[in-house]
Amino acid sequence: MSETVLIVDDDPVQRRLLEAAVRKLGYAPVLAESGEGALEVVASAAPRAMVLDLVMPGVDGIEVMRRMRRRGIDLPVIVQTAKGGIDTVVAAMRAGAFDFVVKPVSPERLARAIGDALKVEAFEGATRHGRRAEKKSFSFSDIVSRSPAMERALALARKAAASDIPVLIEGESGVGKELIARAIRGESARRGKAFVTVNCGAIPENLVESILFGHEKGAFTGATERRSGKFAEADRGTLFLDEIGELPAQAQVKLLRAVQDGEVDAVGGRRTVKVDIRLISATNRDLLQQVREGRFREDLFYRLNVFPITVPPLRDRKEDIPLLVQHFIGRFSNAVPGKRISGISAEALEVLAAYDWPGNIRQLENAVFRAAVLSEGEVLTVAAFPQIRAQMGGLAAELSLPEENAAAPAQKEAESGTPDETGRRQLHPGLLSALDERGQMRTLEAVEHEMIRIAIDHYGGQMSEVARRLGIGRSTLYRKLREMGHDVPKNGGSE
Numbered sequence: 109m110s111e112t113v114l115i116v117d118d119d120p121v122q123r124r125l126l127e128a129a130v131r132k133l134g135y136a137p138v139l140a141e142s143g144e145g146a147l148e149v150v151a152s153a154a155p156r157a158m159v160l161d162l163v164m165p166g167v168d169g170i171e172v173m174r175r176m177r178r179r180g181i182d183l184p185v186i187v188q189t190a191k192g193g194i195d196t197v198v199a200a201m202r203a204g205a206f207d208f209v210v211k212p213v214s215p216e217r218l219a220r221a222i223g224d225a226l227k228v229e230a231f232e233g234a235t236r237h238g239r240r241a242e243k244k245s246f247s248f249s250d251i252v253s254r255s256p257a258m259e260r261a262l263a264l265a266r267k268a269a270a271s272d273i274p275v276l277i278e279g280e281s282g283v284g285k286e287l288i289a290r291a292i293r294g295e296s297a298r299r300g301k302a303f304v305t306v307n308c309g310a311i312p313e314n315l316v317e318s319i320l321f322g323h324e325k326g327a328f329t330g331a332t333e334r335r336s337g338k339f340a341e342a343d344r345g346t347l348f349l350d351e352i353g354e355l356p357a358q359a360q361v362k363l364l365r366a367v368q369d370g371e372v373d374a375v376g377g378r379r380t381v382k383v384d385i386r387l388i389s390a391t392n393r394d395l396l397q398q399v400r401e402g403r404f405r406e407d408l409f410y411r412l413n414v415f416p417i418t419v420p421p422l423r424d425r426k427e428d429i430p431l432l433v434q435h436f437i438g439r440f441s442n443a444v445p446g447k448r449i450s451g452i453s454a455e456a457l458e459v460l461a462a463y464d465w466p467g468n469i470r471q472l473e474n475a476v477f478r479a480a481v482l483s484e485g486e487v488l489t490v491a492a493f494p495q496i497r498a499q500m501g502g503l504a505a506e507l508s509l510p511e512e513n514a515a516a517p518a519q520k521e522a523e524s525g526t527p528d529e530t531g532r533r534q535l536h537p538g539l540l541s542a543l544d545e546r547g548q549m550r551t552l553e554a555v556e557h558e559m560i561r562i563a564i565d566h567y568g569g570q571m572s573e574v575a576r577r578l579g580i581g582r583s584t585l586y587r588k589l590r591e592m593g594h595d596v597p598k599n600g601g602s603e
Contacts, residue, residue, distance in 0.1 A: 110134060110135050110136040111135050111136065111156045111157070111226055112135070112136045112137075112138055112153065112154075112155040112156055113130050113135045113136065113137055113138070113155060113156065113157050113158070113159060113222060114137075114138045114139075114140060114146065114149055114150065114153070114155040114157070114158040114159070115127055115130060115137050115138070115139050115140070115158075115159050116139075116140045116141075116142075116143070116145070116146040116158060116159065116160045116161055116164075116169070116172070117141070117159075117161040117164070117188075118141055118142060118161065118164045118165060119161070120141070122161070122211070123139055123141065125212075126159060126218075127139060129215055129218055130159070130218075130222070132215070133215070133218070133219050133222065135222065138153055138155055142164060142165075142166060142167065143164055143166055143167025143168060143169070143171060143172045144166065144167050146158070146160065146172050147167070147172060147175060147176070150176065150181055150183060151181075155183065156183075156184075156226055156229055157183065157184045157185075157186065157206075157222055157225040157226055157229065158183055158184070158185045158186065159186045159188060159218075159222070160172060160173070160185050160186065160187050160188070160205075161187075161188055161189065162187050162188070162189040162196065162200060163189055163190070169187055169189075169200070169203075170199055170200065170203045173185055173187075173200075173203040173204045173205065174203055174204075176204070177203075177204050178307075178309045178310055178351075179310045180307060180310050183229075184206040184207075184225035184226070184228060184229050185204065185205050185206055186205070186206060186207045186208070186209060186218075186221045186222065186225060187200045187205045187207070187208050187209070188208075188209045188210070188211055188213060189210065189211065190210070190211045197498055197499060198499050201495050201498075201499060202466050202467065204467075206221075206224075206225050206228070206478075207221045207224065207225065207495075208495075208498075209221055224482055227481055227482065228477070228478050228481045228482065231481050245294050245299060246287070246290040246291055246293075246294045247291055247294040247295050248262055248265065248266060248291045248294075248295060250287075250291065251284070251287055251288075251291060252428065252431050252432055252435045253425065253428050253431070254427060254428060254431060255420070255424075255425035255427050255428045257420040257424055257425050258419070258420060258425050258428065261288070261417055261418060261419050261420065262288075262291075264415075264417045265288050265291060265292050265417055266295070268292055268415050268417065269291070269292045269293075269294075269295040269296045270296075272296075272297075272298075272386045273414055273415045274367065274387050274388075274389070274411065274412055274414045274415065275289075275292060275387075275388045275389070275414070275415045275416075275417060276352075276389045276390070276391070276395075276412045276413045276414075276415070276416045276417070277289060277388065277389070277390040277391075277416075277417050277418075277419060278390070278391055278392075278395075278416060278417070278418045278419070279390075279392065279418060279419035279420070279421070280392050280421045280468055281392045281467065281468065281470070282422075282467045282468030282469055282470030282471055283419045283420070283421055283422065283468045283469060284419060284468075284469050285350065285390040285392075285419055286305065286348065286350060286390070288417065288419060289305075289346075289348045289388045289390065290303065290348075292346075292388060293345075293346040293348075293386070293388070296346070296386065298344070298345055298346050298386055301344050301345030301346065302341060302342050302343075302344070302345030302346070303342075303345060303346050303348065304338050304341045304342035304345065304346070304347050304348065305348045305350060306319070306320065306338050306347070306348070306349050306350065307350045307351055308349055308350060308351045308352050308353075308354045308355050309350075309351035309354035310351075313356050316355065316356060316358075316359040317358065317359055317362060317375050318331075318335065318337070318375050319337065319338060320337055320338050320339060320359065320362070320363070320372075321337045321338075321339055321362060321366070321372040321373060321374055321375065322334075322335050322336045322337025322339075322340055322372070322374035322375070322377070322381075323335050323337070323374055323375035323376055323377075324374055324375070324376035324377050326376065327374075327375045327376025327377075328375065328376070331375075331376070336374075337372065337374060339366055339372045339383045339385060340372070340381060340383060342383070342385045343383045343384055343385060344384050344385075345385065345386070346385065346386045346387075346388060347385045347386070347387050347388070348388045348389075348390070349387070349388070349389045349390070350389075350390045351390065351391060351392065351393075352389040352390065352391050352395075352412065353391040353392075353393035353395055353398055353404060355404075357405075360404065360405045360408050361405070363408060364405060364407060364408045364411060366383070367387060367408070367411045367412070368411065370382055370383055370384060370385075371383070387412070389412045395409055395412075395413070396409070421465075421468055422465040422468045422469055422472065423464045423465060426461055429457075429460055429461045429465075429472070430457060430461070432469060432472055432473075433452055433457060433460060433472070433476055434451075434452075436472070436473050436476040436477065436480075437449055437451065437452060437476060437480065437488070440476060440477050440480040440481075441480065447486075448486060449480045449483060449486060449487075449488060450486045450487060451486075451487050451488070452487060452488040452489075453487055453488065453489045453490070455489070455490050456488055456489050456490045456492065456493060459490055459493060459496060459497065459500065460472070460475075460493065460496065462500065463496050463499070463500055475493060475495070475496060476488070479492035479493055542555075556588070557588075557592050559578070560574075560578070560585070560588060560589070560592070563577060563578055571585060571586075
């Protein structure tokens with residue numbers, strides 16, 4: 109059976125073109141003409157990949173990816189747009205895009221993007237299942253870090269584990285708040301009891317109370333049977349409420365009572381139910397600011413914020429990046445049957461360490477997983493991280509390496525990452541910098557001249573090959589060399 113690929117574009121001509129291209133590649137296309145329509149299809153049809161237009165009226169592509177992430181939908185998304193600027197690339201990648209193509213996309217580029225997305229998605233499900241089966245318990249010794257900033261957070265968490273005090277874990281998305289919660293539970297007196305997690309931001313507003321506190325049969329349309337709710341499920345154990353700042357006002361009232369009195373009221377129920385839970389909450393928002401703005405109850409905030417722990421973002425604990433990368437390589441080394449990833453090159457690790465990781469550890473984990481699945485060799489090189497290179501180097505084209513470059517024997521991992529005489533860090537020799545030493549855009553002439561120099565080095569001075577690969581005639585190449593101040597044979601040269 110063909111894999112299903114969702115195509116989302118408000119332009120009917122673009123939809124038909126993509127539909128034909130996707131069908132020709134052997135996949136089953138499903139169409140949506142808006143962001144709202146895309147979210148409905150994702151919820152009902154469960155496609156394996158998505159080709160998503162970024163610029164649409166109403167809910168645009170960036171918002172589609174954000175809503176998918178909030179709902180816990182992990183679908184590889186290939187975004188496309190007519191504007192290939194670096195700001196667009198960065199915004200798309202930060203929103204969770206798997207790949208990025210510029211209209212009009214060639215069939216070869218589309219085939220490669222969809223193929224890579226489906227390849228990673230296929231292994232991802234099995235890997236996640238393996239992760240869940242790895243360990244039923246989790247402790248602080250399982251958290252990878254040597255950062256002083258992270259050690260301070262862990263020291264507080266260890267103290268919290270010694271009691272049943274309510275804990276509020278604060279930090280950006282992807283920093284590992286749930287891991288801290290699991291470690292607290294794993295070293296507490298409730299370690300053998302239930303650990304129930306709820307992503308408050310992923311629950312439809314009209315179902316929040318039912319999911320948290322339960323409901324009786326017939327309490328509302330669709331309530332065909334009685335449900336106990338997450339508080340009851342966590343009785344005598346630990347309840348982890350992630351993204352608690354997303355809770356609607358009515359649910360905050362009932363949550364306050366549950367925290368204060370240890371009692372919950374099921375929707376449609378006639379009596380309260382006593383529960384004994386240890387509550388750990390987490391948020392990526394500034395809850396105190398939400399209190400000031402009237403969007404979060406002050407009394408509930410102080411009930412939750414008894415023992416606050418702030419988890420630092422990855423950009424403030426970069427000394428952890430090598431440890432985390434090696435940890436993820438160990439986990440994903442056998443992601444592809446018959447291939448084993450043994451490590452990462454020094455140049456690639458230096459690129460990862462220089463990046464700011466707006467998606468934090470979750471983004472780093474996904475980047476290493478993708479690289480492990482798609483890498484052709486046993487060692488991850490700079491070429492295995494095209495999205496990261498694109499965001500750092502400012503070149504949208506770097507999102508997809510030309511196949512001939514990837515296969516060229518002359519292209520090796522060179523001694524990059526070392527400072528030059530000005531103290532500036534040099535790019536990998538296969539990359540072009542868009543900015544000069546003052547941070548200003550370079551002229552097209554300067555970039556062209558550098559490209560010619562790189563091509564001459566890359567093809568060992570074989571000028572016919574250089575001209576062919578650059579898509580210009582040999583006479584044009586020699587003219588440009590003269591403009592650069594190089595001596596060339598008067599007859600144009602022969603090889």
